[in-house]
Each structure stands twice: as structure tokens, then as C-alpha cells.
Amino acid sequence: MSRNLFDKVWESHRVGALPTGQDQLFIGLHLIHEVTSPQAFGMIAERGMKVLYPERSFATADHIVPTTSRKRPFEDPEAEAMLVELERNVKLHGISFFDFASGRQGVVHVVGPELGLTQPGMTIACGDSHTATHGAFGAIAFGIGTSQVRDVLATQTLALDRPRVRKIDVRGSLGKGVGAKDLILYIMAELGVEGGLGYAYEYSGEAVTSLSMEGRMTLCNMSIEGGARSGYVSPDATTYDYLKGRPYSPGAADYDRAVAWWQSLASGPDASFDDEKVIDADVIEPMVTWGINPGQGLGVGARMPRLADLPAERREGARKAYEYMGLAEGAPIAGTKIDVAFIGSCTNGRIEDLRAAAAIARGRKVATGIRALVVPGSMQVDAAARAEGLDRLFSEAGFEYREPGCSMCLAMNPDKLRGREVSASSSNRNFIGRQGSPTGRTLLMSPTMVAAAALAGEVVDSRSF
Amino acid sequence: MASADSRRALVTGRGIPLCEDDVDTDRIIPARYMKGVSFEGLGEHAFHDARRNPAGTLIDHPFNDKRFAGASILVVNRNFGCGSSREHAPQALARAGITALVGESFAEIFAGNCVTLGMVAARVSAADAKALQALVQKDPTTSIEIDLGKREVRAAGKAYALSLPESQLQALVTGTWDSTGALLANEALIAKTAASLPYMGWKTAG
Numbered sequence: 251m252s253r254n255l256f257d258k259v260w261e262s263h264r265v266g267a268l269p270t271g272q273d274q275l276f277i278g279l280h281l282i283h284e285v286t287s288p289q290a291f292g293m294i295a296e297r298g299m300k301v302l303y304p305e306r307s308f309a310t311a312d313h314i315v316p317t318t319s320r321k322r323p324f325e326d327p328e329a330e331a332m333l334v335e336l337e338r339n340v341k342l343h344g345i346s347f348f349d350f351a352s353g354r355q356g357v358v359h360v361v362g363p364e365l366g367l368t369q370p371g372m373t374i375a376c377g378d379s380h381t382a383t384h385g386a387f388g389a390i391a392f393g394i395g396t397s398q399v400r401d402v403l404a405t406q407t408l409a410l411d412r413p414r415v416r417k418i419d420v421r422g423s424l425g426k427g428v429g430a431k432d433l434i435l436y437i438m439a440e441l442g443v444e445g446g447l448g449y450a451y452e453y454s455g456e457a458v459t460s461l462s463m464e465g466r467m468t469l470c471n472m473s474i475e476g477g478a479r480s481g482y483v484s485p486d487a488t489t490y491d492y493l494k495g496r497p498y499s500p501g502a503a504d505y506d507r508a509v510a511w512w513q514s515l516a517s518g519p520d521a522s523f524d525d526e527k528v529i530d531a532d533v534i535e536p537m538v539t540w541g542i543n544p545g546q547g548l549g550v551g552a553r554m555p556r557l558a559d560l561p562a563e564r565r566e567g568a569r570k571a572y573e574y575m576g577l578a579e580g581a582p583i584a585g586t587k588i589d590v591a592f593i594g595s596c597t598n599g600r601i602e603d604l605r606a607a608a609a610i611a612r613g614r615k616v617a618t619g620i621r622a623l624v625v626p627g628s629m630q631v632d633a634a635a636r637a638e639g640l641d642r643l644f645s646e647a648g649f650e651y652r653e654p655g656c657s658m659c660l661a662m663n664p665d666k667l668r669g670r671e672v673s674a675s676s677s678n679r680n681f682i683g684r685q686g687s688p689t690g691r692t693l694l695m696s697p698t699m700v701a702a703a704a705l706a707g708e709v710v711d712s713r714s715f
Numbered sequence: 716m717a718s719a720d721s722r723r724a725l726v727t728g729r730g731i732p733l734c735e736d737d738v739d740t741d742r743i744i745p746a747r748y749m750k751g752v753s754f755e756g757l758g759e760h761a762f763h764d765a766r767r768n769p770a771g772t773l774i775d776h777p778f779n780d781k782r783f784a785g786a787s788i789l790v791v792n793r794n795f796g797c798g799s800s801r802e803h804a805p806q807a808l809a810r811a812g813i814t815a816l817v818g819e820s821f822a823e824i825f826a827g828n829c830v831t832l833g834m835v836a837a838r839v840s841a842a843d844a845k846a847l848q849a850l851v852q853k854d855p856t857t858s859i860e861i862d863l864g865k866r867e868v869r870a871a872g873k874a875y876a877l878s879l880p881e882s883q884l885q886a887l888v889t890g891t892w893d894s895t896g897a898l899l900a901n902e903a904l905i906a907k908t909a910a911s912l913p914y915m916g917w918k919t920a921g
């Protein structure tokens with residue numbers, strides 16, 4: 251038996267034990283955005299503290315950024331004030347900031363990886379629960395609260411309980427037209443939204459290692475939706491190839507040394523885990539959620555569960571979900587009418603996602619009356635998409651192609667559902683009110699499924715396109 | 716930084732029941748109220764949408780119920796606080812007068828955020844959470860005592876076993892839940908760990 255990646259990385263970053271019994275963990279990379287950082291900067295100012303390792307923190311703006319015009323000042327004075335505050339803080343403390351002028355702004359979990367900041371063997375923290383995304387590279391990456399952002403700023407460390415590690419062994423292979431988003435929605439449906447409490451997830455098996463880095467990011471991104479604060483994939487050739495030559499990746503002088511270290515961290519075939527679950531990839535269909543948490547999902551060809559068939563402890567939640575969603579138990583999910591289609595977010599706003607959606611949209615038209623948005627995850631994704639002509643392709647098909655940001659994933663900017671609109675969304679949360687209308691409804695699915703739904707005006711199997 | 720004020724060995728108050736599993740942080744504090752650079756004023760928006768119908772009229776909700784006005788212990792069910800890492804959620808609850816939570820289980824980041832504010836989030840069994848909710852629903856004047864030292868919740872003459880991750884319990888009982896000081900005390904060790912990490916010295920591709 252050998253140690254798994256998580257244990258190796260944790261050990262190498264462990265500063266020591268704290269009086270509470272927690273470990274003090276060094277944080278190799280700290281990412282910052284405008285919503286959860288101002289109060290933390292405020293706290294260190296109040297205490298007269300400085301940022302201990304400003305060169306280990308990197309900031310961008312994503313949540314409140316408008317996707318139509320980025321002209322400053324923003325139309326929304328509150329959003330403008332938040333950006334001004336971030337600009338002030340990064341300047342004051344000498345922290346790198348990927349702003350609009352840098353050409354590198356975007357959703358924080360898209361930006362870190364594409365710039366090569368995210369690397370195997372690092373500990374990565376950000377005041378954002380989807381920090382789990384960065385685990386795709388074989389890093390220990392997790393979301394933290396604002397008081398913990400304060401701790402990272404002031405000490406570059408955190409007080410943490412070491413989680414247990416569960417291996418999710420995905421056997422077999424995903425079928426044609428089935429991808430990482432379907433896999434993670436399936437895992438959520440199988441293990442439940444609280445199944446991962448106290449665990450870090452290691453995703454492994456052929457269906458995982460055959461995913462691209464983009465796919466692995468989608469997979470790890472939603473670990474938190476299953477209750478696991480972090481999820482990761484051991485690094486391999488796919489990881490090393492992706493990182494080669496990126497702006498913040500190790501340069502030629504250190505690259506080979508880096509790869510050798512990264513390789514030494516990967517979990518070996520005999521690595522031990524606290525728990526193990528096996529998932530059969532062959533049976534997974536394109537997934538759609540029908541409820542108000544990400545674990546309430548099913549294959550597009552299936553019928554929504556009858557309350558009586560659910561385990562007792564899930565029945566009340568499902569009843570509430572049906573009532574809110576206006577959906578009927580036992581009915582097929584396919585054919586559910588939609589009003590809005592949203593392609594974007596840190597789950598599915600990368601170039602590969604846009605390409606996959608574009609392949610469906612090419613030469614077709616969005617159904618009448620559907621508001622369809624494509625929001626690239628970052629300025630770099632946007633540039634790549636434009637270079638390939640995807641912006642035009644989407645526009646010709648009737649999608650609104652927008653500027654990068656979080657957009658309708660959480661609707662802190664002007665992109666919001668109205669009233670009880672139903673949204674087919676490639677984002678990660680279908681919570682009540684998540685997309686900006688207190689009564690809005692969200693169906694989570696892959697970007698290809700969203701594109702297909704936009705064209706059909708209803709939930710439809712994207713494999714039929 | 717421990718002081719008599721920061722110790723949370725015993726928390727007492729009246730209960731307010733919120734009977735639902737998987738209450739997410741978007742419910743606790745909708746994202747639109749996070750448009751600000753401080754946590755001030757969040758209290759009045761706790762459960763903003765859950766407390767209202769689409770027309771904006773207050774509906775039947777424990778936070779609208781006069782019987783629970785002034786109650787400080789929120790009694791919840793499974794996986795409370797799931798979703799985003801926003802500290803705005805426990806901040807909103809604290810500013811709405813909540814000093815502690817009791818429930819079947821809490822999402823991890825949420826529970827950690829509570830501790831960093833010195834807020835107790837104690838776990839009891841599913842049945843005990845329901846029993847406590849029933850109790851305060853029946854008699855909202857019931858006093859609840861969360862005794863971290865004895866690891867029990869007491870109400871109406873009955874005791875219910877509670878659990879909390881050991882480190883959180885220690886931090887709350889000893890009043891050392893504000894971690895910054897303890898972390899910074901190890902500055903030399905921090906530097907040593909940093910120096911031992913291979914990637915700290917690499918030159919970037921640029």
C-alpha cells in the first residue's frame with residue numbers, strides 16, 4: 251500500500267499542528283475575486299496586518315461583471331464600487347490583478363488553469379466553493395470563507411481538519427455524446443448532495459483519465475455539490491501537456507524537474523483510501539436535473555422518480571422540488587419546455603464547451619421565443635472562440651454571444667431569469683432563486699444539451715442532433 | 716486571543732425551527748444582497764426570498780413568526796448551509812440575532828465559517844433535531860442550552876447528545892476560534908515549509 255496524492259500533498263504543505271488539533275497548511279496559490287475579498291482585506295487593515303506572501307495571490311473580477319458593456323464606470327453603482335475596492339486592495343498590497351486591460355480577466359476558476367497558475371501538487375484556496383475545479387490538475391483545492399481569506403492573506407496558511415479521502419473509481423467508458431458534466435451529475439444523483447461530507451474525492455478509472463483537462467475541470471468543479479470540499483484527478487501526460495508553455499507554468503529551465511515531481515505525487519495503483527465507490531460509466535446517459543439541488547438529476551430518456559419509489563429521507567425534498575418546479579412525478583423529463591438557455595460558468599464555459607455547443611448549433615436556429623446566452627468563461631476563451639468563428643456561428647444561430655464573466659450562473663450582474671422562467675443551464679446549481687429570479691427554475695445539463703434545448707425549445711437528447 | 720468573552724462553552728437561548736433538508740446558502744442570503752464591500756446590513760435580508768411570496772408579501776415562515784422573535788438558536792435538519800462558500804450566510808444569520816445552530820448535519824464550508832465567527836453549529840441525531848423543532852414549535856418560550864463541555868443540548872428537562880468536530884469544539888470552548896493569531900505565531904515555520912516546496916523557486920514560462 252502506498253500513500254495517495256492527497257496525503258502526499260497535504261504532508262508536504264503541513265506547517266504543523268495547532269492547539270485546536272487542526273493542521274496548519276501552507277497555501278501555494280490563493281485566488282481572489284471581488285465578492286468575498288473586500289471584507290477580508292478590511293479585517294487585515296483593521297488589525298494592522300500586511301499580506302505575507304503577496305506574490306502567491308492573484309485576483310480577477312468575475313461575479314459582478316456585466317456581459318454586455320464593460321464600459322467603466324459600470325451602470326450598476328454597487329458593482330462599480332466592488333470593482334473599485336478590489337482595484338484599491340490589489341494595488342495597496344502588490345497583488346497581481348487580471349483586469350480587462352490584461353486580456354486575461356475571466357471566471358477565477360477558468361483563469362487560474364488557463365494561465366498555468368494551477369499546477370499539480372499545490373494547495374489552492376479561494377473564497378469560492380468551486381475552487382474544487384483546480385483539483386483537475388492533481389492539486390488540493392478547496393473553497394474558503396472570508397475569515398479564512400483573511401487568514402491566507404495574513405499568514406498564507408489555514409487552520410484545517412484533514413478530510414478523509416474517497417476514491418471514486420469510474421469504470422468502463424462514457425458513450426458517444428456523454429461527457430464530464432453527465433458523469434458528475436450522475437455521481438451526484440448516486441451519492442447524494444451530502445454524501446461527500448468530510449471527504450476529498452479522488453476521481454480515477456479509465457473514464458476519468460481519458461477526459462481532457464477541460465473535462466476533468468468540469469468533473470472536479472462540482473465535487474462541492476456532492477458535499478466534498480475538494481475533488482481531484484492524479485496528474486498524467488494529459489496534465490503535463492496542457493501546462494507546457496502556459497504563462498505561469500514552469501519554464502523550460504524547470505519543466506522537466508516539475509514533471510518529475512508531479513509524477514511522484516500521483517496516486518499509484520496500490521494507493522490506499524479511506525473509502526471507495528465504483529461508478530459504471532457505460533450506463534450513463536446525458537443528464538438533466540429536475541429538482542432544486544444538483545443531486546436531483548436523471549438520464550434524459552428517463553421518467554422523473556415517483557415519490558413512493560424514493561428513499562424515505564429524500565421524499566419530502568422531492569415533493570418540494572416538484573411543487574416548485576411545476577413538474578410531475580413519473581413524467582418524462584424530455585419535452586420539458588424551456589424559456590432561457592445559458593451556456594457558460596466555471597463548470598462549462600471553457601473553449602471545449604463552446605466548441606461542443608457550437609457543433610450542435612451550427613447551421614440551426616434557436617427556437618422562437620427562447621432567450622439563449624453564450625458567455626465565455628474568460629477573455630482568453632473568448633479570443634479563442636472568436637478566432638474559430640464561434641461567436642459568429644452562435645449569433646447566426648440566434649444565441650446572444652456575450653462578454654466573459656459568471657453571468658447567469660448566479661446572476662449578480664444584470665443577466666437574470668424573469669419570473670418563473672425555466673432555464674436550461676450549463677452551470678452548477680439549480681437552487682431556488684439561483685439564477686436571479688426568486689421564482690426562476692433551472693435545469694442543469696451539459697453545454698451540448700443546453701444547445702440542443704435552445705434549438706428545440708424543450709429538453710431533448712442532444713445525441714439526436 | 717482567547718478571552719472570557721470569546722468562550723462558547725455554554726450557549727443559551729430560545730429556539731427557532733426551520734424544518735427542511737439541504738437549505739442552501741442562496742436561500743439563506745440571496746446573491747443580490749452580497750453586492751457590497753462589507754457584511755453590514757445583511758441581517759435584514761436573511762432568508763429574504765424564502766420569507767416572501769412572488770408579490771413580496773411576507774408569508775408563513777419561522778423568521779416572520781412573532782412567536783420566535785428574539786429567538787437565537789436556529790434548529791435545522793440535514794445538510795444545512797450547502798452550496799457556496801459565502802461567509803455572508805452565517806454573517807446574515809448572526810446579524811439577524813442567531814448565536815448558535817443545532818441540526819442533523821451542516822455543509823462543511825458553512826460549518827467552518829460559523830466557527831470562524833464564534834458561532835456554534837452543533838450536530839444532533841436526525842430524530843433529536845426533529846424532536847427539538849417540535850418542542851419549540853409547541854412552546855416557543857422553551858429555553859435551549861447548548862453545553863459544549865458536557866456535549867449535550869438540553870431543553871424542557873431532556874438532554875440530547877451533540878457532536879462537533881473535535882477541533883471546532885476545542886476552538887469554541889477555549890475561545891480560540893479566531894485563528895489568525897495562532898497561525899501567524901508560526902511565521903518561521905511557515906517560511907520553512909514554503910522553502911521546502913519545489914514550486915516556490917521555479918521560473919515561469921512567462
Ligand code: SF4
Pocket residue numbers: 312313357358359378380595596597655656659660677678
Ligand atoms: S461561474 Fe458560477 S459557480 Fe463559478 S465562480 Fe462564477 S458564480 Fe461561482
